[in-house]
Amino acid sequence: MIPIGALTSSFSLEGHQDLKILQPWWDVLCDMLSVPMFMIGIFAGMLQNMNERILCVPVPRGFDVDLKEWNETVLRKLVANPRAHTVGFDQYQYRLINQFCYDNAVLWISKYFPHLVVLHTLILTATRNFWFRFPETSSKIEHFVCVLGKCMDSQWTTHAVHEAALDGLASAAAALQPPPPATAGSCSDPRSDELPMEKLPSESPPAPPRPSIRFVDPGEAAPPPDWPPPEQNEGRRTPSDDRILDKKEGEQAKALFEKVKKLRAHTEASGGLHRLYVWQTGARLLQALVVLAYTGYAGPNMRYHIHCVEDEYITGYGDFYCVHGLWRIFRMMWMAYATTMCVYALTCAYVFYWVVTGRLKEYSFAEARQETGVDDIPDVRNDFAFLLHLVDKYDPCYACKFSVFLSEVSENKLRQVNVDQAWTLSHLTELLAINAQGESELHLSKLAAVPVDTYRLTQIQVLTLDSMHGVTLGAAVVQMVNLHKLRLLNCTVGVDNRALAFLSEELRQLEVKFAIKAEVPGWLRDMRHLEELSLEGPLTPALLKPLGGLRRLQGLRLTTSVARLPPGLATVASGGGGLRAFALDNGGARLESLAPLSKLRGLETLRLTRCGLEPAELARPLLALGRLSDLDLSRNGLRSPGDGDDAAMLPAAACKRLAVLRLSDNALASVPRLAAAGGAGSLALRSLFLDGNLIGGELPAGLFRLHGLQVLDLSRNAIAALPPEVRQLTRLSTLRLSGNALRSLPDELFRCEGLRTLALANNELRELSGLVGRLSRLRRLELVGNRLTELPAELGECAELRRGGLLVEEELFESLPAQVKEAMRGEPSGATQSPPGSRERSPRN
The missing domain is CATH 1.20.1440.80 (Gap junction channel protein cysteine-rich domain)
Known part of the structure; x- marks a missing residue:
């Protein structure tokens, strides 16, 4: 049965x-x-x-x-x-x-x-x-x-409900208590009551001085950061000390948020x-x-x-x-x-x-x-x-508890908790580094949130956020008193209202790399004191409209691909005297018109790279820029104009004002006539970069009448000989001739006694004259890739030249006398050393 x-x-x-x-x-x-x-x-x-x-x-x-x-x-x-x-x-x-x-x-x-x-x-x-x-x-x-x-069994649910209950009790208690009396301190600093109590130190430490801007040479070790060691902060209580969730529970809660999203999408359809x-x-x-x-x-x-x-x-x-x-x-x-x-x-x-x-x-x-x-x-x-x-x-x-996993705010809190537990103060301190400009920089990549201990590193000057989506800069950012540059690389970053007020006053430089419009921060228009802005991504005219409110913007760099310059470019920083520096990397796309540049009359630096420019298009906008002193036209495929047409590409009036001119990686077959011989403007040009072109044959005599030249880069061309007129460049400190077809050097070259860098690598030199000893201030000499069989002993007379600055094959170095080799392997004298801030600028910078 x-x-x-x-x-x-x-x-x-x-x-x-x-x-x-x-x-x-x-x-x-x-x-x-x-x-x-x-x-x-x-x-x-x-x-x-x-x-x-x-x-x-x-x-x-x-x-x-x-x-x-x-x-x-x-x-x-x-x-x-x-x-x-x-x-x-x-x-x-x-x-x-x-x-x-x-x-x-x-x-x-x-x-x-x-x-x-x-x-x-x-x-x-x-x-x-x-x-x-x-x-x-x-x-x-x-x-x-x-x-x-x-969701019911998750520890995060318990924590969220418990936190809501505590917030309710705190709000009720605050409503019953009378407001505290106003004090002078609270009135003078409106941000004093905006931070959690555990974030405010009992006594604000003095801010460390900002490091001086310097360019680090390749291979040179960066100096150690000048900030207090983490041991000084060990006695302070950090938010990560109270473990809300262990690592396993945090990962489970994170997975639950994804499951709830998929469940909602599946059932709501x-x-x-x-x-x-x-x-x-x-x-x-x-x-x-x-x-x-x-x-x-x-x-x-x-x-x-x-x-x-x-x-x-x-x-x-x-x-x-x-x-x-x-x-x-x-x-x-x-x-x-x-x-x-x-x-x-x-x-x-x-x-x-x-x-x-x-x-x-x-x-x-x-x-x-x-x-x-x-x-x-x-x-x-x-x-x-x-x-x-x-x-x-x-x-x-049940539904009340389930709602915790439907909230984006709750998800962000969970991300914050998980990140805070994994990225402690000591870990973040280890990531601090000194960049090429000598600034202390913290680079955070692919994190779900900004670690809360980041705000305690007051020595940070540059903060880089890379591939971080849906993160928020909290109010505690006001503790970063030295922060002046923010880099957002493919991120979607929100800013708390209190943090926005702080950043609008303190932030000076902002770099944004974006792939979609949503990655361009909407709070950009509120950065009232921003001085430099860099945008890299698919630029549209609508993205430049908010920039009209940046009254103090002085430098704008765009890396994009457009056919025409945005018409609203002239309105950027119009209230503060206009832009002083503008750079555009067009990714190889041809730029059809340069007319908007004529309205940027306050420009001092202009860089147009990979824009597919024609020489005839440059004359009119360059003549309108009366303050232009730094011009970069590299990687545009520029060709040398015909006879008598040099002025069409680079007008003489504009060249007389230029201090730096970059024409690297083009298709120039000859050096353009930059100024009239003996003209008043011949002393204005300080740096000239013609590397990576097709220049060959005999160099024009007009090039050597630029008596104010300090840096001349003619590397990666087809130059077979250097004329004796090179002796006229008495102020020359850097001469780069690597990657040419030089077989010999004129003796007149060694009359340029101010040379500190002489690059002759990858040529066809068979000997080096002993007159090189006249270059007493020489610090760097590149001779790799030539046909030399020995080096002159007169290199020992170059008092500042050391083994690290002599780039040559080891067997050639061994051909020098023992005393010369021993002197080069020693340390340079203090009298001949230059201060760190006086190091020459790299050509690419």
């Missing part, structure tokens, strides 16, 4: 106890009602298996079984003549008549009542749990319940769960009404006395008087079943009304936002909202 529990378990949630959170009170009530209905059917079915379900006796001819006198008449005859009604039936004939009359005369509801009860109960139970078993809906339900259960629940509720209600209709009609017709007519007279009698022995108990079971079904139908009617009229496809977290204090919890729709409505019927606290 099959146990009752085995029958009911297949239609119940046994083994799926986690799904009970989606069972509201009406499902629980229906479960309870299904049990007595099922028991009624089972018990009635067991009674149907009894042998004597109906008992029949033949009726004598001439008697009407519907009249009451029949019984009295038969009784009197039987009393008068006991043998008058003897039929002589054996037991098999009685069984035959009993079975015949049960099949043909008994009301159908009395015969099939147990089967109908069991069948209806199983159908009702199956339809109630259908959405738990249908593949399309069960997957969503199981995913939702699994994620919800993990459709309303299949809601539709199926409406259909199955309607089907249950319809079935309950049908059962009540037919049982209400047929139930009262159940009778105890039954008249059975057998037309074929198998036993010799046609009428039989029968008694249904189970009639009374079946009647009681029917009344109990009908009452239970009425309650079931009313419950289904209420559920159907709720799912049809209720706004179950929208769910608002207004109460959760008020309870947790998190204002950004989004409202949800469709199946996700419907599931939350069902969860509310089970326990409203």
Whole structure:
């Protein structure tokens, strides 16, 4: 015999106890009602298996079984003549008549009542749990319940709810306490009450001096940073000292945020769960009404006395008087079943009304936002909202806790906690470095948040954030009193209002590298004291509109790819006298027009690289820039103009004002005439870079009439000889001729006694004149890649030249006398050393 529990378990949630959170009170009530209905059917079915379900006796001819006198008449005859009604039936004939009359005369509801009860109960139970078993809906339900259960068990949920409770108590306490009296200190420093108490030191330490800007030579070790060691801060309490979550719990909470996002996207895309629940509720209600209709009609017709007519007279009698022995108990079971079904139908009617009229496809977290204090919890729709409505019927606290993982603010807090625990103060101190400009820089890459201990490193001058999305600079940034440059490389960075006020006053340089418009900070327009701005990415005119409010902007560098200069370029920093420096790297795309440059009359530095410029396009804008002193036209593919057309590319009036001119990596076949011989402007040019061109043959004499030249770079060309007129460059300190075809050097070169750098690598020199000893201030001499067989001993007369500055093959160095080698391997004298700030600028800088 099959146990009752085995029958009911297949239609119940046994083994799926986690799904009970989606069972509201009406499902629980229906479960309870299904049990007595099922028991009624089972018990009635067991009674149907009894042998004597109906008992029949033949009726004598001439008697009407519907009249009451029949019984009295038969009784009197039987009393008068006991043998008058003897039929002589054996037991098999009685069984035959009993079975015949049960099949043909008994009301159908009395015969099939147990089967109908069991069948209806199983159908009702199956339809109630259908959405738990249908593949399309069960997957969503199981995913939702699994994620919800993990959210309830997460330590981050407990922390967020506990933090919200503490914030509520603190707010209530603050409302009851009177405001503190104003003090002079609080009025003078509006930021004094904006930081957490644990962030404010008891006594503000003096800010370390900013290091002087210097350019570090390649291979030179950067000086150690000048800031207090981390041991001085060990006694202070850091936010990472209180471990909110361990590493494993933090990773689990982080994964939960991603799962909730995917779950929300998956369930909000459709309303299949809601539709199926409406259909199955309607089907249950319809079935309950049908059962009540037919049982209400047929139930009262159940009778105890039954008249059975057998037309074929198998036993010799046609009428039989029968008694249904189970009639009374079946009647009681029917009344109990009908009452239970009425309650079931009313419950289904209420559920159907709720799912049809209720706004179950929208769910608002207004109460959760008020309870947790998190204002950004989004409202949800469709199946996700419907599931939350069902969860509310089970326990409203579940949705409140679940909302913690829907909040972006909560996710950012978790990221902050995880980052703060991994990136401690000592770790961040180890990452501090001195960049090429001699500034202390901290580079943070691919972090989920800015570590809170970063704000305690007050010595930071340059902060670089690389590939960090959705991070926020908090109010504690006001502690970084030396911060003056911020670099954002493919980041989306928000700024707290209090931090924005600080940065707008202190930030001087901002570099933004972006791939999409969202990575350009919207708070850029508020940087009132910004002096230098660098933008690298797909630039549009709309991105330059906010720059009109940067009144103090002096330098703007754009790395992009545009066909025309943005028309709003002239409005940048228009209130502060205009730009002084502008640089554009166009990525090789041709720049069709330079007309907007003519309006930047305050420009002193102009760099146009990889713009595909034509020489004829340069004349007009350069003449309009009356203050221009530094011009960079490198990597533009410029070609030498024809005879007499030099002025078309570089007007003489503009060249007379230039101090630095870069024409590197072009296609110039000759040196352009930069100024008239002996002209007044010939002394203005200080640095000239012509490296990476096609210059060959004899150099023009006009080049050497630029008597003010200090740096001349002619490397990577095809120069075969250096003319004697080079002696006229008496102020020359750097001469680069590497990568040419020089076979010899004129003796006049060594009259330039101010030379400190002489680069002659990768030429065809066979000997080096002993006159090189005249270059007493020489510090760097590059001779690698020539055909030299020995070095002159006069190199020993170059007092400032050391082994590190002599770039030559080791065997050639060994050809020098021992005293010279020993002197070069020693340290330079203090008298001949120049201060760190006087090091020459690298050509690329």
